[in-house]
Amino acid sequence: MVPVTGTRLALSHLNLTIKTEWYPWYADEEVGGWTEVYDQLTFASVREAGHEVSVGLLEGPMVFQSVVLKLIMSLLFFSLTITTVIATLPKQQELDRISALPGQPPVTFSQFSGYVTVNEQHGRALFYWLTEATSFPEKKPLVLWLNGGPGASSVAYGASEEIGPFRINQTGSSLYLNEYSWNREANLLFLESPAGVGFSYTNSSSNLKDSGDKQTAEDALVFLIRWVSRFPQYKHREFYVAGESYAGHYVPQLAEKIVEYNKALLQPIFNLKGFIVGNALIDEYYDFIGKIIYWWSHSMISDTSYRSILKKCNFKGVHKSQECDAVVRYVEAHEHGNINEHSIYTPLCMELLNNTMRSPSFKNTLLHRRASGGDTDAGVPVTGTRLSLSHLNLTVKTEWYPWYADDQVGGWTEVYNELTFASVRGAGHEVPQYQPQRAFILFKSFLAGKELPKS
Secondary structure: OOOHHHHHHHHHOOOOOEEEEEEEEEEOOEEEEEEEEEOOOEEEOOOOOOOOHHHHHHOOOHHHHHHHHHHHHHHHHHHHHHHHHHHOHHHHHHHOEEOOOOOOOOOOOOEEEEEEEEEOOOOEEEEEEEEOOOOOOOOOOEEEEEOOOOOOOHHHHHHHHHOOOEEEOOOOOOEEEOOOOHHHOOEEEEEOOOOOOOOOEOOOHHHHHHOOHHHHHHHHHHHHHHHHHHOHHHOOOEEEEEEEOOHHHHHHHHHHHHHHHHHOOOOOOOEEEEEEEEOOOOOHHHHHHHHHHHHHHOOOOOHHHHHHHHHHOOOOOOOOOHHHHHHHHHHHHHHOOOOOOOOOOOOOOOHHHHHHHHOHHHHHHHHOOEEEEEOOOOOOOHHHHHHHHHOOOOOEEEEEEEEEEOOEEEEEEEEEOOOEEEEEOOOOOOHHHHOHHHHHHHHHHHHHOOOOOOO
C-alpha cells in the first residue's frame, strides 16, 4: 500500500551525502532490516514488518519487540536532528533576503535570492530569485518560471523583461514597477536552469557538455525539494510551473518528475495544479514545418526558397542535410532582412538589458497546462504549436473563439478537456514583453481556472 520502494525512490532524488554505507542491522543475532546513514538523516527498513511496523512486530515473537525498540531509538535521534535543522531554517531564509535592488522604487513585497546546491559531487548549484506577491503572499499560489534557450536566463528574460515586478529605464540606471507583473496574482520563483545558465554554476566543466533535458529536470526537482526546506511556508501551497520556448521541454518534464515524486510520498509536499508554456518548442518535426509555413505565409521567403526547403529538407530527420542547411541559411541571410525573428514587427533592442545585467551592483545585490503563443514570433511560431496539438487528438470542450482585452481582440483560443490553447495577438516570442496586459489576463484566467473573456 505504502511500500518501502516509494520511500527509497523519494530519498534517491535528494542526492544525500552517505556517511555509513548500506548494511544489514541486527536484533538478537537476526537481521532486523537494512539501513544506510546519511549526513542529513538515516534510512532503515524493518524486515517482515507491514504498514504499521510496531503493531505487526509486537504481535510476533519477542525478538521483534527489540527490533521496534531499536528503531524507535534511532528515529528519536533522527527526529531530534530534524528539529535542530528546522529551527535554523528561518535564519537561512533570512540570509537570502534582498533589502533592495540598485535603483529600485519602494515596494510592499519581499524578495529573496540565493543558491541551492543540487549536486555536491560536481558542485552544481542553481540560482533563484523569489518575488513574493504584492498582497497576501501567504494566500497566493507559487509559480516557478523557467526560460528556455536552452541557455536563456530566467532572471534576465522572464524576471526583467516579461513577468517580473521591475522594468529597466531607458538609461539603464534605475528600475520602475511593471504594471502587469504576475506577482500581483502569485509568488514568483525565477530559476536559472540548467547549471551554467545565468548565475547558476557547476564546478565540473564536463557537466556543461553532458547536461541534457533529463539532468535538467532531475536537478530542478532536487532544487525544489531543498528550496521548500528553506522556505517551508510554501510546502503544500498551490503550485504551478510556467515557462516559454525550450521550456516546452523543461516544464512538462519537470511536472512529470514532480508527479512521480509525489506518488512516492504519503503526504506530498508539492500541490501541483498545472503548468503553462508560451511559444513552446514541443516537437522538432512539427516545429520545423510550422516555422517554414509561417515564413511563407508572412511573406518572409520567396516561393522558390519555400519549394526548395520542402524538397531538400527531411523534416523527420534528426539532423538536417547539408542541402537543407544551405537553403535555410540562404533564406535567413538574404531574404529575411535585418528583422527581429522573435517579433517580426518590432526592432531589435538589447543593449539596455545587457548593460544592466552586467553591472556589478546589480549582480552583487542579487547574489547576497496551458499552451499559448504570440502570433508575431517567426522563430518558434504559433503554427508549429498548432500542428503539434492537432496530432494529439484532443477532445474539444469549447470551440474556437476570439478572446478580448479592453474591448479589443486579445487573441484566439480553443479549450480542450486536457488543456487550453490560446494565441496572443500582436505578441512576439516573449509574450509578456510585447503584450503585457493581454499576457496578464491570460495568466489570471489560468490561475482562476476560467476560460478567457469572450467580450
